[in-house]
Amino acid sequence: MRAGGISSLLLPFRAVICDSHSLLPSVDILEIWVMGGASKLLMSYAPGFVTSEYTGDSIDMASLPLNFRKIVVSALSSNFREATKLVNVSMLQPREGELLIKNRYVGINASDVNFSAGRYGPVNQLPIDIGFEGVGEVVARGGGCEHFQIGSAVAFMSGHAFSEYMLLPVKYAILLPEVQPEYVSLLASGLTAAISLEKIGEIKAGENILVTAAAGGTGQFAGSM
Template sequence: MIPVTTMQGARLLRYGTPADMPVQEVELPALQPGQVLIRMAYASINPSDLAFLSGQYGIKKKLPAVPGFEGSGTVVAYGGGWSRFLVGRRVACASSSGDGTWAQYMVADAKGCIPLRRSVSLEQGSSLIVNPMTAVAMYNIFEKGRHGALIQTAAASALGGMIRKLAAVNGRPVINIVRRDEQVNTLEEQGAQYVLNSTAPDFERKLAVLARKLQATMAVDAVGGALTQQLVGCMPAFSTVLVYGGLSGEACALSPGLLIFKEAQIRGFWLSLWLQKQSALSLMRLGWSVQKHLAGELKTEVRRIYPLAEIHAAIEDYSRQMSGGKVLINCNP
C-alpha cells in the first residue's frame, strides 16, 4: 500500500530553461510489479541533468516531468514480486523514464536500486551511480584495452578525480587536461603528475610529446568540439577516443585525414545504455563494490546542500562552478 498519493516535486514545464520548473504538488502513479516507492533523501545535480533541462540529452520525457537522474532514499512500498525485500532499505536510485529524483518521492524500477552499506551515508549514496559507475566502467575499458596511458579532458571534475585515483592505485599514468591555470595548480597540489592547460599556446605540442612518451592510446573526452580533433591529432596511431560528454556545446570536430591515416577510433559512452546491458545481480555486485571505495578513490566531495524549495538556486550554484564539488538537493528537509 502506498503511504502517500501526492508529493512536492520540481516539474519541468518545457525544455530550454530551469525557470520553467516550479516546485508544486505532483500526483504519484500506481506502483507496477517490479517497482518500488522511495522516500527521497538527497538528489544530485550532474551535467546530464543540465543537458536534460535544455533538451539536449539522449532522453526526452513527456512534459511536465520531474527531472533528476540519481539520488538516495528509503524504500517505503513495493508493487509486488521480488522487490519486497527492499522495503525499509536505504538505497541509491536512478531514473531514466517517468518522474525523476528532484521530488519528495520517486517510483523506481527495483532493478535500478542499490542497497546502501551501513557505512555509506545517504549524502554519499545520492552520488553513487552517475560518476562512480561511469569512472569504473570507462577505467575498465582502458585496462582491458592494454593502453600505455590514459588521457582525460575535464580532469578537474569530480569524475576526473575518480578516474585519476583509480589509475593511481593501479600505477597507471594519466594525462589530465583542464582549461585554467588555477585548475593546473589544484591538480598538481593533489598529486597529479601530468596536467596540461588546453588554452595554453603550446598545449598541442606538449600533449603530443607526452602521448608519444607514455603511449597514451586511449582518451576519455567530456568536452567535444575542437578538443576532440586535437586529441586525435596528438595521440599515436591506432588510438581510441571515448566521448562521454559535450561540455563545449559544439559538435566534435574531426578531420577525415586523421581518422584515415592514423586509423583512429572515436566511440561514444553513455552510462544509461551500459547499465541496461547489466543484469540485476551484476548491478548489485557493482554497486556493492563501488561502495567499498566511496571513502577513497570514488569519494564525492559535497560543496553545498539546498532544500528542494531552493532548486533554482542549487542549479545556478552548480552551473557556475561545476568542478567545485557536488551540489545536492535535500528532498525532505
C-alpha cells in the same frame, strides 16, 4: 552565494553536487552556476532545501501523505529556473515489480541542465520529470520485491530523482547498507570513470593515460583509480 529562487521551498532531501564538485558534502542551499558557452544557468531552490535527516524508521502506505512535491520540466529553456516548476501530485502506489522510494539525497549534474534545455534530443511531451540519480529508502513495495524490505536503503539512476517520492522498477534498485550522500557520487560519475577505464579502455598496470577535465566529478574518480 546568493539565496534566490523560491525562498520558502522545503523538500525533504538533500542535494549532492555530483558533477564538477562531486566530493563536496551535501548542501542546504541548492544554488549552482553552470557555465555553458556564453550562458549562465542558475539553479536555485533556496535555503532550507533539506527538512529532515534519515532516521531509519520504516514507513507503510497508511502513514504516507496523500500528496507530495516534485520538480518537473515544464518548458525547454537554457535557463533552468524558467524551464522547471514545483508541482504537487497524488501519492503513488507501487505495482508488481516496483518500489516506492522516499528520496533522501539526489545528484545535481550538468546533465540536468542539458536535459531541461532540450539538448538530449526531442521531448515529445511536457511536463516531464527530471533528476537522474539519488539515494533513498523503500517505503512501500509491489509484488515480486520481497528481497527489499521497508526501510531498505537503495541507490538508483532514474529520470525522476527531483521528487519527494518516486516509483522505481526493482531491477534498477541498488541495495545499500545505509543511506549516505557519498553513494550518490558513485553512480553517474563513479561508474562512468570505472567503465571507461576498465571496460572500454582496458587499462593495464603501468600504462599512462591522460585525464581531461580532471577537476570534474568523473575526472576525480578517474584520477584516483
